[in-house]
Amino acid sequence: MPLSGALKRIRIPRPTLMIAVIISMLVDVVLNDTGIHASTTMTRVVTGLLFGGVMPWCIIPLLIEACLQLIYKKKIHSPDSGV
Secondary structure, eight states: OGGGTGGGSOOOOOHHHHHHHHHHHHHHHHHHHHTSSOOOHHHHHHHHHHHHHHHHHHHHHHHHHHHHHHHHSSOOOOTTSOO
């Protein structure tokens, strides 16, 4: 993420992508626990890579905005956040 230049712009993403990735992991676990589908190493790797690839894009902008709010003691809104 730092190499892509994404840290230069603070854009808080919509939570739908984060929720979709989390749901894919939950579906894998639930299907495995209920016995409907056996969770293999490949399904765990794929859902884990999706989760690990998406979460920095969702969490780091939030952390940057929180730090800026603490530093400047004012509310900073992203132009893409709609607020």
